[in-house]
Amino acid sequence: MENILVAGANGTTGKKIVNLLKESQYFNPIAxxxxxxxxxxxxxxxIDTVLGDLEGDVSQVFNITNKIDKVLFAAGSGGKKVVEVDQEGAKHLIDASNKNNVKKFVMLSSMGADQPEKAEQLQEYLKAKHNADEYLKSSGLTYSIVRPGALTNNELTNEIELEEKLNKSGEISRNDVAQTLVRTLNDEIANNATFEIIKGNTLIGDALNKVSTVKA
Incomplete structure (x- = not known):
């Protein structure tokens, strides 16, 4: 089983991600x-845990008994410290992941992060996410960047609409986002790909397989 470090594990979406990983036969979560x-x-x-503050030195989170194979970044400041956490915190963890030979880094981003200057709301947040995404792309790490629409607390549907650029807004449940992120950890899925997701009619697995085919 691969050890997955989940940054932001204590958040609403983070807890769902950790629970899915715990139930998986392939992954072991480290919160x-x-x-x-x-x-x-x-x-x-x-569930294994490790203390780490994204506003400081996070290199010590890798100094644990279990070697961390992959990282899933689901942390967020809730709009309070977008530069310190959403941007610089992500960069800190990307750097530490590089130094520790992490095999894949999955980033929970946001729809609109590709063009934050066009957003009518949350412009600073989207700019921070944009900068973090671009830093990851240039890091040399194998990555997947997942950009969901507006998050809801609805039930899991296991169906989404996915495109590199959807050109429309929409919402999606945290449960479906968590499911998508966990599936994206797979070695064969969406490597070095960036895509947007909202609720839809395509099974998550089928939608992700399409990304893999396009980016292969």
Whole structure:
């Protein structure tokens, strides 16, 4: 099983990602949390945890018994520290991943991050996500950048609409986003690809296979 470091594990989407990884026969989640008191939630479920603050030096999160094979970045500042966390925090983790020979880095980004200057809202946040995405693309790491539409708390449908550029807005459940991110960790799926997702009528697996074929 591959060890997956999940940055932002304590967030709403992060917890869903960790639970999916825990249920998987291929992946073992390592929940990266910022505060000591956040560890109890995951340790109660027998999920490995590691302390790490994206605003500081994150290199120590790799100094654990289990070698980290891949990284899934699902952290967010909630609009409070977009430069410090969403941008620079992502860069810190990308650099540390490079130094520790991580096989793949999956980034949870946002629709609109390709052209933040055109956004009517959340322009600073989207600019930070754009800068982080571009840094990852130029890092030399194998990556996938997933850009969902507006997040909802609806149930899992296991169906999405996916394109490199959808040219329309839309929403998608956190459950479907988490499912997409976890599937994207696969070695054969969406390598060095950036794509947008909203709710749709195509099974997540089929939609991702299309990305792989286009980018192969």
């Amino acid at each position: 990266m949390v910022r505060k000591e008191e956040q560890k109890a939630f995951f340790e109660a479920k027998k």
